[in-house]
Amino acid sequence: MIIKAPIDLQLTQMSGQTSQPPWAESDGVFREVVIVNEKPVLFDVRQSGEYLDFSFTGDVSKKDAVSTLTHIYDLDFDLNKFYKYLSNQPELSEMSEFCNGLRLFLAKDEFECIISSICSANNSIKRWTKSISDMKMKWGENHFENYWTFPDKSVIQDLFEDEDEESLVCGKCSGNNLKSCGVGYRAPYMKKASEIFTLEMDLSEIGKMSYDEAFETIMKVPGVGPKVADCILLYGFNFREAFPSDVWIKRIVSHLYFEGKDIPVSKVREFGMEEFGNNAGYVQLYMFHYARMSGLMEKIKR
DNA sequence: CGTCAGGTAAAAA
DNA sequence: TTTTTACCTGAC
Numbered sequence: 001m002i003i004k005a006p007i008d009l010q011l012t013q014m015s016g017q018t019s020q021p022p023w024a025e026s027d028g029v030f031r032e033v034v035i036v037n038e039k040p041v042l043f044d045v046r047q048s049g050e051y052l053d054f055s056f057t058g059d060v061s062k063k064d065a066v067s068t069l070t071h072i073y074d075l076d077f078d079l080n081k082f083y084k085y086l087s088n089q090p091e092l093s094e095m096s097e098f099c100n101g102l103r104l105f106l107a108k109d110e111f112e113c114i115i116s117s118i119c120s121a122n123n124s125i126k127r128w129t130k131s132i133s134d135m136k137m138k139w140g141e142n143h144f145e146n147y148w149t150f151p152d153k154s155v156i157q158d159l160f161e162d163e164d165e166e167s168l169v170c171g172k173c174s175g176n177n178l179k180s181c182g183v184g185y186r187a188p189y190m191k192k193a194s195e196i197f198t199l200e201m202d203l204s205e206i207g208k209m210s211y212d213e214a215f216e217t218i219m220k221v222p223g224v225g226p227k228v229a230d231c232i233l234l235y236g237f238n239f240r241e242a243f244p245s246d247v248w249i250k251r252i253v254s255h256l257y258f259e260g261k262d263i264p265v266s267k268v269r270e271f272g273m274e275e276f277g278n279n280a281g282y283v284q285l286y287m288f289h290y291a292r293m294s295g296l297m298e299k300i301k302r
Numbered sequence: 303c304g305t306c307a308g309g310t311a312a313a314a315a
Numbered sequence: 316t317t318t319t320t321a322c323c324t325g326a327c
Contacts, residue, residue: 122308127325184323189310225310247308264317265309306327315318 003066005075006050008101012073015289018117018228019107019235021129024147033147034108036060036068040143043069050101057144074104082282091256092283095290102289104281106235110203112150113236118189118223120231127182134181157194161187189223196221207237214239226269234281243272243280251300252287260300 013022013030023032029046041058043065052073056065070076083096107113112132119128132150139155140148160166160177167173174180178187197203201221206214214237218229230244243249245268253268254260263271276283291297 118310120308121310122322124307124325179323182324185310185321186323223310227309304327307325310322311320313318313320315316 001054001062001066002048003052003054003070003075005052005070005073006079006101007047007052007073007075007103008099009045009047009052009073011099011101011289012103012105015102015105015285016125016129017105017235017285018120018128018231019105019113020109020116020150021132031147032108033143033149034068034072035149036064040141040149041065041068042144042147045069045073068108072106072108074106077103077282079103082279085279086283086286092286094294095286098293099286099289102285104235104285106238109150110206110236111153111197114193114197114218114221114224114232115150115156115190117228117231117236118193118221119183119186121186121223121225121228123186131181131183135178138176138181153194153197157191157198159191161191186223192222193224206233211239211241215242226266230269234284240278240281241273243269243276243284245269245272245284248288248291248297249284252291252296255296255300256287 009030013025023030029044031042031044033040033042036058037060039059041056041060043054043056045052045054047053052069052075054069079101086092086096116128116132119131136148136150139151139159142148160169162177162179163174166177178190183190201217206217209217211233214233215229218224218232219226224232227244227246230242233239234242234244245265247265249272250263250265250268253271254263257271272280272284291300
């Protein structure tokens with residue numbers, strides 16, 4: 001089945017958005033299990049011309065399958081209208097040609113997005129995606145032979161932090177702890193975050209809040225600073241006015257708007273939100289990949 | 303082997 | 316309030 005909205009699936013999958021690791025790819029087919037109406041559904045998605053082609057296995061209606069993928073790949077967003085917006089501004093006008101078809105890759109599981117985003121802090125895309133994939137295989141639920149959902153918060157909060165803690169309980173066991181997934185010092189953050197969402201913070205409330213209220217709330221979670229908070233709000237809860245600002249975005253904004261002057265990341269975030277409004281999330285996404293693909297990144301390193 | 307990148311938390315200014 | 320430092324891990 002084809003969903004008639006332009007997308008570059010490969011680019012979107014591999015763009016390092018912290019909602020989740022890329023789906024398993026084979027011969028241009030991206031495959032993943034997603035929980036829809038509390039039941040596991042295995043999706044196959046592939047590029048068909050400029051559109052998305054898909055099939056699925058599982059106990060779900062065609063309509064719900066379509067709306068699930070439409071959400072995850074943000075297919076209701078009008079890319080051409082966004083490209084018009086970009087082309088009207090000299091600083092941004094080149095971006096759409098370098099990132100044509102790039103879309104938000106939104107969370108299939110809000111909790112997975114939170115832990116992924118915490119894991120991505122001060123980390124490389126390659127490393128955090130491997131950590132999250134390892135966690136799924138170790139403690140998630142297995143479906144359709146080779147696919148795993150992300151473990152529940154109640155599972156992660158009780159995990160051993162490292163080998164030391166694990167061997168206290170079981171002398172010769174190993175590998176059944178968070179640090180074995182390469183998450184490093186983020187392990188205690190992940191455990192505490194899980195505990196908070198189990199005990200005191202209701203995930204379903206976040207999406208109903210205003211952006212400011214949601215930002216303030218999510219910032220109370222350990223391991224969540226301003227950058228991670230904005231990733232969680234953008235990719236996990238669809239707050240499109242979020243402008244996740246890290247060192248790369250700082251360098252790009254500084255290069256494009258402030259003659260290369262060193263601007264504090266906090267100011268970059270404020271600038272992005274004021275300047276781009278509801279397009280802030282998309283502009284951030286396009287800035288990063290434009291810099292990657294145009295060679296700008298090499299030029300402004302350091 | 304050492305050096306470095308990269309956000310957050312906690313300490314220090 | 317803003318600035319500095321320590322933190323795991325893997326790439327180089």
